[in-house]
Amino acid sequence: MQAVVLVGGQGTRLRPVTYDIPKSLVPLRNRPFMGYMLDFLRSAGLDGAVLSLGYLPDPIQAYLCDKQDLGGFSVDYAVENQALGTAGGIKNAEKYLDGDTLVVVNGDVLTGMDLARTIEVHRASDALATIVLTSVEDPTAYGLVEVDHEMLVHRFIEKPAADEVTTNLVNAGVYVLEPEVLSMIPPDREVSIEREVFPELQESGRLRAHITSSYWRDIGTPRSYLAASHDVLSGAVGAREGFEYLDVDPSVELGKNVRLLPPVSIAEGCTISALATIGGRSSLGKGSVVGEGAVVEGSILLDGAEVEAGAIVRGSVIGPRARVGNNSIVRGLSVLGAGCVIGEGNVLDQGIRVNPGVVVSPRSLRF
Numbered sequence: 001m002q003a004v005v006l007v008g009g010q011g012t013r014l015r016p017v018t019y020d021i022p023k024s025l026v027p028l029r030n031r032p033f034m035g036y037m038l039d040f041l042r043s044a045g046l047d048g049a050v051l052s053l054g055y056l057p058d059p060i061q062a063y064l065c066d067k068q069d070l071g072g073f074s075v076d077y078a079v080e081n082q083a084l085g086t087a088g089g090i091k092n093a094e095k096y097l098d099g100d101t102l103v104v105v106n107g108d109v110l111t112g113m114d115l116a117r118t119i120e121v122h123r124a125s126d127a128l129a130t131i132v133l134t135s136v137e138d139p140t141a142y143g144l145v146e147v148d149h150e151m152l153v154h155r156f157i158e159k160p161a162a163d164e165v166t167t168n169l170v171n172a173g174v175y176v177l178e179p180e181v182l183s184m185i186p187p188d189r190e191v192s193i194e195r196e197v198f199p200e201l202q203e204s205g206r207l208r209a210h211i212t213s214s215y216w217r218d219i220g221t222p223r224s225y226l227a228a229s230h231d232v233l234s235g236a237v238g239a240r241e242g243f244e245y246l247d248v249d250p251s252v253e254l255g256k257n258v259r260l261l262p263p264v265s266i267a268e269g270c271t272i273s274a275l276a277t278i279g280g281r282s283s284l285g286k287g288s289v290v291g292e293g294a295v296v297e298g299s300i301l302l303d304g305a306e307v308e309a310g311a312i313v314r315g316s317v318i319g320p321r322a323r324v325g326n327n328s329i330v331r332g333l334s335v336l337g338a339g340c341v342i343g344e345g346n347v348l349d350q351g352i353r354v355n356p357g358v359v360v361s362p363r364s365l366r367f
């Protein structure tokens with residue numbers, strides 16, 4: 001059985017990170033997200049995947065070309081010239097499919113669910129499509145799916161207001177489809193599976209749901225990306241053989257009295273100066289630099305990021321080669337784009353996003 005992995009979206013909610021890195025390649029514990037996705041599909045016994053690409057396809061293909069160890073799992077690429085949406089992207093992959101039942105996965109879903117079991121449940125039913133559902137605490141940011149006692153889907157509610165919430169079950173972005181569903185998708189135009197194809201299947205009574213209670217999270221926003229990173233670091237999901245809470249590459253230069261509070265992941269070529277603290281659930285990408293006495297906690301530093309002496313970074317994402325100046329504070333789900341420079345003494349908080357390359361002047365205090 002094959003999977004179509006939808007990885008063509010622009011990842012607007014995760015900007016500015018996704019201006020430079022497609023969402024499917026953002027690292028979790030210094031490993032591109034796509035690695036976890038392939039583990040997930042392979043562990044369910046699938047034979048291969050077609051990646052449905054659109055936005056920034058080249059780095060995704062380059063990442064997979066380097067991978068030699070897929071053990072017979074095939075990977076094909078269907079690249080769109082224009083955004084075709086979540087169903088259009090599946091249709092565009094059809095030429096690589098074998099005409100059998102297939103799995104479709106949103107390329108930003110991190111889950112420990114039992115996909116093989118979902119496939120079994122689907123096969124034992126008369127459904128043309130089975131949607132995996134998961135429960136979330138705040139369903140207002142998702143598409144709600146109401147089901148009856150036989151797991152037949154009977155209503156969709158897209159991103160409901162708080163007073164419209166009738167269930168906490170949401171579309172988990174994992175589907176099993178019969179090949180007939182492909183013939184319902186018009187070619188060469190943008191089509192949404194959630195808004196166009198599923199409602200039609202629901203009306204014909206051939207759309208079923210399967211609920212998972214396993215770990216599930218999408219990595220589509222800074223909050224959920226950081227949460228997924230924390231979960232992978234602490235081994236809640238995606239842990240592989242040899243998992244260590246203190247995952248520090250031997251090439252890392254550690255100054256005197258550096259405090260490393262596990263779980264952390266520090267990739268090759270990083271330099272951490274004396275008295276710095278790398279707090280729990282932080283991940284430092286290749287060649288990152290942390291200056292003397294600086295603090296990094298619960299954050300992601302992408303490759304080549306720099307946190308200068310005395311600066312504090314908490315619960316935030318620092319883009320590749322971005323620099324946080326001396327004694328600056330970056331906290332509260334802030335996200336810095338690639339190569340931006342935050343001059344000395346600034347405070348960035350409350351989910352602020354700084355675009356790639358922007359230079360924020362140092363504080364100038366006159367006494």
Ligand code: GTP
Nearest residue numbers: 006007008009010011012013052083084085089107
């Ligand atoms: P936002 O802009 O933040 O909503 O992100 P997104 O569009 O990348 O993701 P969204 O959650 O809206 O879409 C779910 C999945 O479908 C993601 O993995 C996307 O990469 C993928 N996707 C969205 N639009 C397209 C598209 O036009 N073509 C393809 N091939 N995939 C898409």
